[in-house]
Amino acid sequence: MTWLSNSITGLGLLFLAHACYSAHEHSALHSTSTASISSIVSHGTSAPTVASLPLDISLETIVAVFTVCLGLVLGTPELRPIQWRVWAGKIEREGEKGFMNGDGQTDKDYVGNPFKVLESRPGFIDIRKQRKEFAEWVREGGGTSAAPKS
Template sequence: MSVFSRTLLVLGLLSLFHAAYSAHEFSAIATKLHVKPDLPMDIKLETLTAVVLACFGLVLGSEPLRPIAWNVWAGNIEKEGGAANPFRALEERSNYVDIRAKRREFAEWAKGGGGVVSSE
């Protein structure tokens, strides 16, 4: 994050905390007076400005976006290697198990008394 983006973020967060504190104080005073008016416009504007400043600081300080095009993204993943590939587990998985062959194998094993199966 650059100094400018950090400054905007800190300024926005401090202003947001101040707006929240002002809203709390206003509601406390209004409760003591048994009045329920809306928040003053300056507190609403301070809150909106603080949120916009904080969001702008976050956006300016974020890392560059990755490409959206699938072929560009896949090319970058292949250049980087295996650890960054999110589909590596799917590409390297073993083939499906042949259930019928396994059942036949088990039936033969069970008929033979359940001994050790030879690997022929």
């Protein structure tokens, strides 16, 4: 992540922490004021009232969440192609330079040419060539057994 996305995310987390603290203080203040009112009116049975959060705390929470999301989105690396052939073609064209992150370092999951294993494997077996060599070996007498014929 770059310094800009880190700072935006940090600022959003600071706003979110402040909004959470403000909501906690509001609920604590409301519960103590409700308790003092209910102690004055001890004989009446009234249902406890539920106070909603003030508009400024709700807005601060929403803005903080969007700020954190913005910072995280700005810090994400570029998405890679889904299709294997497109991704392999990018590796062959651009090499290691195509997989550098924002800090100028190569991504940790860059493995190089994905077809290296296929290109370095031994060739296929030539069955026709082996059949021809076997037929010549039999004609030369390699196929006769040393057992006496009866």
